[in-house]
Each structure stands twice: as structure tokens, then as C-alpha cells.
Amino acid sequence: xxxxxxxxxxxxxxxxxxxxxxxxxxxxxxxxxxxxxxxxxxxxxxxxxxxxxxxxxxxxxxxxxxxxxxxxxxxxxxxxxxxxxxxxxxxxxxxxxxxxxxxxxxxxxxxxxxxxxxxxxx
Numbered sequence: 001x002x003x004x005x006x007x008x009x010x011x012x013x014x015x016x017x018x019x020x021x022x023x024x025x026x027x028x029x030x031x032x033x034x035x036x037x038x039x040x041x042x043x044x045x046x047x048x049x050x051x052x053x054x055x056x057x058x059x060x061x062x063x064x065x066x067x068x069x070x071x072x073x074x075x076x077x078x079x080x081x082x083x084x085x086x087x088x089x090x091x092x093x094x095x096x097x098x099x100x101x102x103x104x105x106x107x108x109x110x111x112x113x114x115x116x117x118x119x120x121x122x
Contacts, residue, residue, distance in 0.1 A: 003053045008106040012046040012068070015099050019075075022092070038078035041101055044071035045103070058115040065111045072107060078098050 003009055006070040017041045023035035045068045052064025076097070 006049070006110065008103065008110045009046060009049050011052075011099070011103050011106060012049060015096070015103065016026055016042045016046055016077075019096070022088070028103070030085070034078060034082050034085065034087065038075065038082060041071050041078055042050040044068070045075065045107075058073055060112055062114050065107065065114065069104070069107055069111070072100060072104055072119075 015034070016039075021040055023031055023039055026083050048064045048068035048071060052068070055064065057059050057094040079088070079093060079096050079100070082088045083090070
């Protein structure tokens with residue numbers, strides 16, 4: 001199996017691109033204060049999944065998934081801040097929260113599966 005085949009990875013990449021495209025439209029101050037933090041947090045989800053996937057031992061894989069989960073929660077915080085400061089339309093905010101929630105479930109399921117298959121017994 002390749003990294004790109006993982007649904008949790010695909011979803012994290014999609015959310016990252018959506019957030020990138022939205023923050024590009026913000027004014028300089030909003031990008032500099034919230035936008036950069038939001039993009040870094042959401043991009044860190046996929047980046048940590050990638051780094052963990054490339055690790056030899058399943059315990060390392062899990063560790064990087066825990067980092068990804070931390071970035072997921074950070075992303076949620078920055079989305080709430082963006083919404084509170086009227087940078088996101090209410091409907092987009094709720095769509096993102098729903099996607100983050102779905103990604104969180106998928107990420108937890110992925111974490112729970114690591115080390116339980118013969119491919120992860122290294």
C-alpha cells in the first residue's frame with residue numbers, strides 16, 4: 001500500500017488545499033496573523049502522516065499520527081478564531097468543522113490499525 005492510497009491522507013490533503021485557497025483571499029493582516037498559522041497547522045496533518053508512513057517501526061508511525069492529531073486540533077482552533085473574527089462565512093466554517101470531525105475519526109481508526117497488520121509488524 002502507498003501513502004496516497006490512505007483515505008485519511010487524501011482527506012487531509014484536500015482540506016489543506018481548500019484552506020489554502022480561502023486564506024489567499026484574506027487581507028495581509030489576516031493572512032499574517034491567522035492565515036499562516038491555520039495553513040501551517042492543516043498542512044502539518046498530512047506532513048506528519050507522510051513522515052510516519054515512511055518510518056520503519058510501527059511505534060514511530062503511531063507517534064507521528066499523534067502529532068498529526070495534535071495538528072488537527074490546532075487546525076480546529078484556528079478555524080474557530082477565523083470564524084470569530086469574521087474571516088470565514090458561517091456555512092464554510094461549519095463545513096470545515098464537519099470535515100475536521102470526519103478526519104479525526106478516520107485518523108483515530110488509522111492509529112488503532114497500526115501494528116495490527118503484518119505490514120506494520122516491523
